[in-house]
Amino acid sequence: MAELTYREAVAEAIAQEMRRDEDVVFLGEDIGAAGGVFKATVGLFKEFGPERVRDTPISEQAILGAAMGSAMTGLKPIAEIMFSDFLAVCWDIVANEIAKARYMTGGQMSMPLVIRTANGGGSRFGAQHSQSVENWAMMIPGLKVVAPSSPADVKGLLAAAIRDPDPVMFFEQKSLYPIKGFVPDGELVDELGTAKVLRDGGDVTIVALAAMVPRAMKAAEELSAQHGIEATVVDVRSLVPLDTQTILREISKTGRLVTVEENPRLCGWGAEIASIVADEIFWDLDGPIIRITTPHIPLPAADALEDATMPSAERIVREIVEKID
Amino acid sequence: MATKPKAAAKGKGRAKAAPKRAAKGKASLANDDIGEDTRLALWRSLLEIRHVEQRAYDLFLQNLIKGTSHLALGHEAVAAGFATAMQKDDWSFCTYRGHHHTLARGASMEGVLGELMGRQCGLLQGKGGSMHLTSVEHGAMGSYAIIGAHLPIAMGAAWTAQYKKTGQVSVCFFGDGTTNIGAFHEALNMAAVWKLPVVFVCENNLYMEYTPIKDVTAVHNPAGDRAASYGLPKIVIDGNDADEVYRTAQTAFAKARAGDGPSLIECLTYRHSGHSRADPGDYRPPGELEAWLKKDPVPRYRERLAEFGISKDVIDGMDAEVLAQVDEATEISKASSPPGLELIDVDVWADGGTAWRN
Numbered sequence: 001m002a003e004l005t006y007r008e009a010v011a012e013a014i015a016q017e018m019r020r021d022e023d024v025v026f027l028g029e030d031i032g033a034a035g036g037v038f039k040a041t042v043g044l045f046k047e048f049g050p051e052r053v054r055d056t057p058i059s060e061q062a063i064l065g066a067a068m069g070s071a072m073t074g075l076k077p078i079a080e081i082m083f084s085d086f087l088a089v090c091w092d093i094v095a096n097e098i099a100k101a102r103y104m105t106g107g108q109m110s111m112p113l114v115i116r117t118a119n120g121g122g123s124r125f126g127a128q129h130s131q132s133v134e135n136w137a138m139m140i141p142g143l144k145v146v147a148p149s150s151p152a153d154v155k156g157l158l159a160a161a162i163r164d165p166d167p168v169m170f171f172e173q174k175s176l177y178p179i180k181g182f183v184p185d186g187e188l189v190d191e192l193g194t195a196k197v198l199r200d201g202g203d204v205t206i207v208a209l210a211a212m213v214p215r216a217m218k219a220a221e222e223l224s225a226q227h228g229i230e231a232t233v234v235d236v237r238s239l240v241p242l243d244t245q246t247i248l249r250e251i252s253k254t255g256r257l258v259t260v261e262e263n264p265r266l267c268g269w270g271a272e273i274a275s276i277v278a279d280e281i282f283w284d285l286d287g288p289i290i291r292i293t294t295p296h297i298p299l300p301a302a303d304a305l306e307d308a309t310m311p312s313a314e315r316i317v318r319e320i321v322e323k324i325d
Numbered sequence: 326m327a328t329k330p331k332a333a334a335k336g337k338g339r340a341k342a343a344p345k346r347a348a349k350g351k352a353s354l355a356n357d358d359i360g361e362d363t364r365l366a367l368w369r370s371l372l373e374i375r376h377v378e379q380r381a382y383d384l385f386l387q388n389l390i391k392g393t394s395h396l397a398l399g400h401e402a403v404a405a406g407f408a409t410a411m412q413k414d415d416w417s418f419c420t421y422r423g424h425h426h427t428l429a430r431g432a433s434m435e436g437v438l439g440e441l442m443g444r445q446c447g448l449l450q451g452k453g454g455s456m457h458l459t460s461v462e463h464g465a466m467g468s469y470a471i472i473g474a475h476l477p478i479a480m481g482a483a484w485t486a487q488y489k490k491t492g493q494v495s496v497c498f499f500g501d502g503t504t505n506i507g508a509f510h511e512a513l514n515m516a517a518v519w520k521l522p523v524v525f526v527c528e529n530n531l532y533m534e535y536t537p538i539k540d541v542t543a544v545h546n547p548a549g550d551r552a553a554s555y556g557l558p559k560i561v562i563d564g565n566d567a568d569e570v571y572r573t574a575q576t577a578f579a580k581a582r583a584g585d586g587p588s589l590i591e592c593l594t595y596r597h598s599g600h601s602r603a604d605p606g607d608y609r610p611p612g613e614l615e616a617w618l619k620k621d622p623v624p625r626y627r628e629r630l631a632e633f634g635i636s637k638d639v640i641d642g643m644d645a646e647v648l649a650q651v652d653e654a655t656e657i658s659k660a661s662s663p664p665g666l667e668l669i670d671v672d673v674w675a676d677g678g679t680a681w682r683n
């Protein structure tokens with residue numbers, strides 16, 4: 001076991017896959033010689049050279065178009081979109097082209113590609129560089145959507161995404177890049193579409209994603225120590241496919257569901273889970289579902305404002321104590 | 326095909342598109358750089374497109390084709406010229422106005438007509454429709470209905486060819502209107518910087534939907550006058566002359582295969598019908614269509630073949646043969662059942678399914 005940062009795990013996963021498969025190529029802005037604006041791809045250019053790790057112009061449509069055109073003709077590209085907010089300038093290629101090509105052509109086309117992107121807030125970057133947009137991707141049929149919370153999950157899930165024969169949107173939470181965690185040595189390949197139970201408790205089930213996972217874990221410890229409430233924490237990890245078996249099972253056990261979502265309120269992934277719960281395990285619930293989200297506003301920049309809007313461990317504790325006790 | 330590609334037109338400024346025919350004065354097959362077999366292949370391709378598109382029009386009127394459709398009547402020479410110059414494993418990308426390009430790569434007529442009619446025998450089993458004709462086995466890598474999207478995608482296919490050193494070329498067809506969207510610029514620039522084997526072909530039919538292209542474009546030649554921005558020569562050709570298109574394609578493909586990067590070619594042409602099914606084309610000034618009909622690529626090629634001494638029997642025989650094929654394809658399509666409803670839940674994912682949860 002080695003201790004790696006979340007950002008180092010990104011480069012490790014890409015290197016692991018590029019070593020085993022010549023068809024894996026990587027493109028994006030400043031990813032090569034510069035090692036990425038978040039330094040998440042350091043070392044790849046040196047090891048694999050400019051033909052496999054290609055620096056591009058500021059052309060998001062061209063980056064994703066190149067990914068799509070090369071994927072349908074035999075390569076397995078990984079494309080980086082520097083900030084997930086920038087997906088808006090190339091959303092046509094994501095939503096209309098990549099996601100639909102196989103179905104629309106009666107199964108003639110394959111799209112084995114990964115779009116990696118730095119997602120989410122906590123870095124005081126303001127509303128155009130901080131959005132949590134995984135729900136944009138989740139609502140498009142034909143895209144797999146992954147958002148890891150730990151270095152081990154980054155490595156294992158990114159490797160799995162690269163090997164997956166379908167297009168995968170891989171959301172890295174940018175405030176997590178410096179966090180450290182133990183990652184098993186040797187080849188690591190996780191399974192897409194699997195949630196993970198990180199903590200077991202009998203009173204309430206907290207379902208969280210990406211940066212909200214460490215906050216949910218912290219809140220669970222507080223709830224236990226200060227309030228005698230024992231929480232189960234489920235890390236969703238993959239929004240599509242969604243591991244409803246694990247999620248519903250863990251909710252049924254406690255009878256209470258709290259989602260913790262970084263996204264603004266409307267159409268967050270938690271709403272979809274709440275709807276599935278209402279449809280399928282309504283009678284297992286002992287009380288209303290609680291959704292904890294960022295308010296429905298563009299994320300503000302100042303630290304005081306950003307901290308007050310994104311769900312914090314304190315807010316999770318407060319809401320659970322108020323609404324569950 | 327016994328034709329040799331001409332050396333790539335290297336260089337600066339205004340490269341006059343195609344080399345002139347070898348024989349001045351009287352045309353003769355003896356010193357023809359194109360050759361009889363290729364001429365007949367071009368003729369067949371022109372006829373196939375013309376007759377299928379006319380049939381598609383007739384089938385609309387019989388209400389057998391639903392939705393919309395964008396006919397390529399008048400654009401035949403662009404598709405025939407390029408496809409005939411392509412190798413089998415080259416890749417082509419086109420727009421919603423793409424029946425001609427799909428047929429020219431060798432997709433079956435019933436595959437095309439059946440798809441337009443929403444039948445099981447369609448190329449996409451009825452899941453794509455008129456605007457998305459695709460036949461991967463023929464290298465027809467899709468018809469794209471969002472303006473501009475397929476330029477970067479075609480560029481990406483060229484990246485595969487370059488990376489794997491396969492010698493394949495990627496060819497991308499689009500309209501004059503498409504030169505005004507951002508993806509055009511992104512794709513051209515990156516293709517030029519990466520020296521990719523991709524050929525961008527603008528079918529300038531003078532209109533973006535209903536608006537004349539000159540009213541909304543800062544330059545006279547929407548593609549040609551932009552070439553310099555990407556360090557490429559300006560190439561503007563007569564898109565209604567199948568020979569000129571064929572020769573220009575050969576030159577561009579040779580350049581691409583030699584590792585000398587992309588080309589941008591503007592083909593001047595005209596659509597004989599409206600933009601789409603719903604459009605009678607009333608916005609066109611009187612006389613414009615008539616003037617272009619005099620340059621109709623199909624009768625023009627018929628005359629060309631005769632000039633080269635190819636017999637009327639051969640020329641007309643092929644015409645009748647193709648028409649009979651279209652009749653047959655029409656009957657096959659009419660007889661084909663609607664797609665089975667089980668297709669709804671197939672092919673979102675590589676495993677064949679559509680599941681988004683367990």
Ligand SMILES: Cc1ncc(C[n+]2csc(CCOP(=O)(O)OP(=O)(O)O)c2C)c(N)n1
Nearest residue numbers: 422470471472500501502503530532533534
């Ligand atoms: C992004 C986008 N904007 C607008 C349209 C609607 N639209 C469909 S065809 C067309 C005109 C395109 O003109 P041109 O590129 O010249 O192609 P042509 O139809 O003449 O072959 C427009 C505006 C579209 N499909 N996609």
Ligand SMILES: [Mg+2]
Nearest residue numbers: 500501532533
């Ligand atoms: Mg046009």
